[in-house]
Amino acid sequence: MFLMVKVDLVVRNAQVFTGGELFSGGIAVKNGTIVAICRNELLPDAETVIDAENNPVLPGVVDPHVHVRDPGHTERGNFETETRAAAHGGVTTFLEHPISCPPPYSPEILEARVKSAEPQCLVDYAFFGAAGADFPQEVGRVAEAGIVAFKTFLHEAPEGREEEFRGLTMANDGAILDGFKAVAKTGLICTVHAENNDIIQRLIQQFRKEGKVGFPYHALSRPPIAEIETVEKLLRFARETGVRISFAHISTPEAMELVKQAKYEGQEVYLETCPHYLFLSDEKLLEIGPFAKGNPPLRSKESMKKLWDYINDGTVDFIGSDHSPFLLSEKEKGLTDIFTAAAGSPCIELTLPLMLTAVRDGRLTLPRAVELLSENAARIFGLFPKKGVLRPGADADFVVVDMKTPFEVSNENLLTHAKAIGVQYNGTKLVGRPLHTAVRGRMVMKDGVVDPEAKGWGQRLYPQK
Numbered sequence: 422m423f424l425m426v427k428v429d430l431v432v433r434n435a436q437v438f439t440g441g442e443l444f445s446g447g448i449a450v451k452n453g454t455i456v457a458i459c460r461n462e463l464l465p466d467a468e469t470v471i472d473a474e475n476n477p478v479l480p481g482v483v484d485p486h487v488h489v490r491d492p493g494h495t496e497r498g499n500f501e502t503e504t505r506a507a508a509h510g511g512v513t514t515f516l517e518h519p520i521s522c523p524p525p526y527s528p529e530i531l532e533a534r535v536k537s538a539e540p541q542c543l544v545d546y547a548f549f550g551a552a553g554a555d556f557p558q559e560v561g562r563v564a565e566a567g568i569v570a571f572k573t574f575l576h577e578a579p580e581g582r583e584e585e586f587r588g589l590t591m592a593n594d595g596a597i598l599d600g601f602k603a604v605a606k607t608g609l610i611c612t613v614h615a616e617n618n619d620i621i622q623r624l625i626q627q628f629r630k631e632g633k634v635g636f637p638y639h640a641l642s643r644p645p646i647a648e649i650e651t652v653e654k655l656l657r658f659a660r661e662t663g664v665r666i667s668f669a670h671i672s673t674p675e676a677m678e679l680v681k682q683a684k685y686e687g688q689e690v691y692l693e694t695c696p697h698y699l700f701l702s703d704e705k706l707l708e709i710g711p712f713a714k715g716n717p718p719l720r721s722k723e724s725m726k727k728l729w730d731y732i733n734d735g736t737v738d739f740i741g742s743d744h745s746p747f748l749l750s751e752k753e754k755g756l757t758d759i760f761t762a763a764a765g766s767p768c769i770e771l772t773l774p775l776m777l778t779a780v781r782d783g784r785l786t787l788p789r790a791v792e793l794l795s796e797n798a799a800r801i802f803g804l805f806p807k808k809g810v811l812r813p814g815a816d817a818d819f820v821v822v823d824m825k826t827p828f829e830v831s832n833e834n835l836l837t838h839a840k841a842i843g844v845q846y847n848g849t850k851l852v853g854r855p856l857h858t859a860v861r862g863r864m865v866m867k868d869g870v871v872d873p874e875a876k877g878w879g880q881r882l883y884p885q886k
């Protein structure tokens with residue numbers, strides 16, 4: 422008779438995604454860390470036992486692109502509501518992008534955001550810092566404050582959102598070159614929203630003058646060339662300055678091809694795309710207007726299909742939701758003038774089921790999906806191997822998913838505070854619904870129900886240098 426060690430949590434009867442494949446057995450967790458992945462009969466006793474009922478257990482999603490408007494615009498949602506949504510979607514870590522009031526371009530502002538997040542978050546989180554032309558002297562300081570990367574925008578602040586974009590924009594080529602030099606010195610990644618401001622502003626002005634403010638003009642005012650030209654130029658600027666560059670939410674195959682070539686040439690460059698560019702085309706914009714408005718806009722069906730080649734050949738590094746909560750009134754404005762609607766949608770809850778449905782349909786493999794959803798972002802932003810992988814020694818961040826039972830998306834079932842506007846996928850039939858989500862061994866969602874007591878459980882993460 423030997424003494425069995427008792428652990429905190431065991432998940433049994435699972436298909437555990439580990440070592441690049443599904444393994445039949447379970448996971449044992451102690452003090453928030455995975456201590457064993459083994460066959461069911463070898464699992465130790467535990468305080469809590471979860472029966473996975475032979476469903477896959479995947480690494481929790483690491484969402485590298487999330488917007489919570491807290492502090493500043495909590496009427497759109499706060500860290501509590503939006504991380505409940507994260508837990509509901511199997512997201513165990515999110516990287517918070519710096520559109521807030523004001524954006525975190527200094528350690529002091531960042532600290533205020535951390536203070537706001539700390540008592541509220543149900544899942545783990547890290548912050549992007551803001552890099553802009555207005556406060557170049559702050560770039561080095563904020564880099565030292567524990568951010569995972571910088572983000573910058575190459576356009577002026579959208580109408581009425583000046584406060585949210587202060588210190589966050591490099592609005593002309595001179596500012597970009599200077600800004601890249603400053604970020605290069607920090608050694609951190611500079612993530613860019615790559616759209617050509619001059620092209621877009623000119624087109625919007627023209628359309629406005631002609632009274633063309635209906636749904637299609639959102640996409641027409643931000644044509645593919647606005648993204649393609651900017652990616653081409655910024656790759657050059659990044660080579661010149663030595664900055665490690667990452668392109669957020671790339672929407673066109675042409676821009677992806679440019680990144681692919683740069684990777685071939687040995688440049689350090691990263692590429693994100695979002696579920697809406699993979700699953701929705703500009704037809705959705707014509708159908709629901711402001712509710713399908715995002716920047717960059719949805720593209721043609723043919724263009725959308727081509728993105729999947731870059732998903733499969735390794736060009737795309739990670740999938741970000743670009744979760745963007747807004748009030749219904751901020752979207753409804755766009756019903757009469759599309760240019761006045763807020764851009765973005767709250768979609769953190771659907772990334773995982775969308776991608777897993779694509780796995781079921783044979784559009785990508787499960788290992789590739791896990792790379793895109795969890796592992797790569799964790800690696801690239803310095804959170805691996807604690808995050809992004811299931812193996813002994815890693816944090817016990819996982820999601821149990823149901824690949825068998827189809828469900829129909831309805832925004833009524835979303836937990837985001839902004840669910841009223843989250844209608845893009847309504848009526849779509851998906852699989853891969855998250856059943857249980859664990860963050861460092863704590864079940865933040867069980868049987869599809871998020872535990873409100875987990876408020877404040879989320880921890881701030883610092884990148885490893």
Ligand SMILES: [Zn+2]
Pocket residue numbers: 486488518743
């Ligand atoms: Zn974004």
